[in-house]
Amino acid sequence: DTRQQALFIIFGGTGDLAKRKLYPSLFELYEKGFLKENFAVIGTARRPWTDEYFQEVVRKSVTVEGTSKEDADEFAQHFYYQSHNVNDTEHYVTLQKLAQRLDEKYSIGGNRLFYLAMSPRFFGTIAEHLKSQKIVTDNGYNRLIIEKPFGHDLPSARELNDSIGRYFAEDSVFRIDHYLGKEMIQNIAAVRFGNNLFRALWNNRYIDNIQITLSEALGVEERAGYYETAGALRDMVQNHILQIVSLLTMNMPASFTESDIRREKIYALKALQVYTPEQVEENFVRAQYAGTSGLKGYRQEEQIADDSKTETFVAGKLFVESENFSGVPIYIRTGKRLAKKTTRIDIVFKDVPKNIFGPEKLGKNILTIIVEPEGEIYLQMNVKKIGQNFGLQVQKLDLLQSENDDSPVPEAYEKLILDALRGDATNFTHWEEVAYSWKFVDAIRTAWDKKEGPLVEYTSGSMGPHEADDLLAHDGHKWVFSA
């Protein structure tokens, strides 16, 4: 039976994430039959909402064109609201009673998922109260799902982890990195380990370099206050980009299971070369977007200091010093106000040792995985030009295009919530992955924080400052994707 029974308690139930992602994802799981009668959701936040009002919010958030009104109504009836201040012990007493009542009403059997969709500074106190006020059950599972950011450096991440770990064991903590729920990110393992062709070539003997791009077209928008304290390195590199690096460079796991996969990912992240300040200077570039006519530059945005040194763009070269990847440069870049919103991975293979066809350079074999906006995988190859004479041309072999596949792509959150219901943490970040990632990122941050003077600026709508191109040019390479 694929049906799940669980009580969800969502902290931050009135927030943006809950409305935009969590309720629609739960509704999809409901529509697909994974959630049926035996589930209920308690939304908690500070606002004094009634159940009726909350249900109205939920109905609205799940309703798109073609949604059945009947289903949305039925679904919303499983939602309850409890006004709650996470620092107030009394509130947990009422929450415990409500949880108990709903558990009985929906015959849930003690399974609980606590989703912390609010600021991490509250995680410790929530975890503590869940335990002390007996909101965790002893007749079912108790899982804690938490959102990024997981600390702002290794010491703060460790402190956060300890504050949760006192009450929840590692195997019941599900750290969300929503990139891991994306279809094309999950495809990396399929391509690598399901095809002997790629399995054989996936190493430093055949791969010349790897390029990872996570670009956004928008500026900081409403998130300025948070962004100013984070910057691109913490916001995108520490989690999403390094997770992609680990999936691309890990050794083949003994089996496709949570513990084997995570073991190999941890090993890959442990093998990241941690830079000295001089190496940071050589291998990493940071910058801020400049203003244009009509668009403000980063330092002119509201809530941003005029002398801010927060980077809105970062590019770098890194190395995973494992047997198979030692010596392969991995170029990464991410930023705001770039030419296009896209997430893509380009694996550039080495040139054939000798071109027997002529003096000119052959095109490179490049395997491209486009994660967004549409999932695509293609391989660039050299083939003969049709005709009397013998000449070569570069062609793209389409391996996959999501529009050719009629199954609709599930939203990342929908996949991850179902995984959490099933107790499968494969696509969640293990604490050790978090720790090794921070160790790598902290070395960069520390070197940057010691530097005086303003940051380099880049033109909005470009792919970043020329320094990001120079990084590759210096090694005789260039970005496969350019504006």
Ligand code: NAD
């Ligand atoms: P939000 O500001 O929209 O919502 C915060 C929620 O927390 C609200 O429901 C608020 O009432 C509640 N809250 C705040 N203080 C409280 C208190 N003392 N007691 C009880 N409730 C309290 O934030 P959001 O955008 O929904 O993000 C939530 C978390 O998810 C954040 O940690 C954020 O970094 C992370 N996150 C959000 C997104 C996104 O797309 N919004 C993406 C990734 C990660």
